[in-house]
Amino acid sequence: MDDIYSQFKQLAQQAVEHTREELRTIRTGKPTPAFLENLSVAAYGTTMRLLEVATITTDSSNSLIVQPFDPSTIKDIETALHSSNLNVTARNEGALIRVIFPPLSEDQRNQFVKFAGTKAEDGKVSVRHQREEARKKLKELFDQKAITEDDRYKGFEQIDKITKEFTDLIDELKAKKEEEILSI
Template structure:
């Protein structure tokens, strides 16, 4: 595994962690809250955003307008069964989700969830570092690179690891601030 490859994989891990953070409620309506919801559509799980137009007309409402009216009930059912804790309101043509203000206990729960996602991201970055280190050591053992080059690459790899774990920590701090701000 080359350093550029390791860096690219670490960047993708940070982006995945950011997407995971986007699925956590902050007390404001956001279409990204519905990113994880899959609707059983014609026998296969389909992402909600490919079945409906999702908008946020105000800070406390998400409006879901299905492209086909026939899918209204299955979308409503999928949202009800999800772990969002939101009750959909179906008026026959659109589904409204009212986002209630978060209680302090719920905010603490969401901060813990965000911390869990951040830790998963950091572990993933460390695993990428471990794989790259193994690759560097193998190259050194087979005399493809010198001991000095190996040490230099290991230092660069550690700097990359520090950079991306710091980025995950920054994203976590941002998300915690969003969640705890009333």
């Protein structure tokens, strides 16, 4: 049974980490490099993530600096920024690109809060799915007479406790992200 618990915890932790990464990419009032990291850039005859072709640093409360590793990719990066639907202004300054973010309207903030809620719910659904898989494994052990009925119920309780722990963690991540989005 310990194997079932540890495997479930590992899969639930992966769901939490995935949710954390998803929430990281949602824009808040202050831009962060994570917002641009996964932008697709057509460079060197293939599509790459911006993070793979440039460094991204915070410049001010409303802008980021994108500095390509290879100056020949600056036009490709600029094109990717202009063609994205990120609602940003990209200004080529020679060796770097300054990406300016307009302030978020109240409607945009509310949309981002809703989006964060959707991503958090996706994470919780993933944890609950893993819970069901763990419960099935316990039921199989019971059906094979490898564990008693008491062990099965104790196992279900333990799995539910672990589920609550990880879904509460996702709720905390969501609340923190909502606070970041709504703070001006």
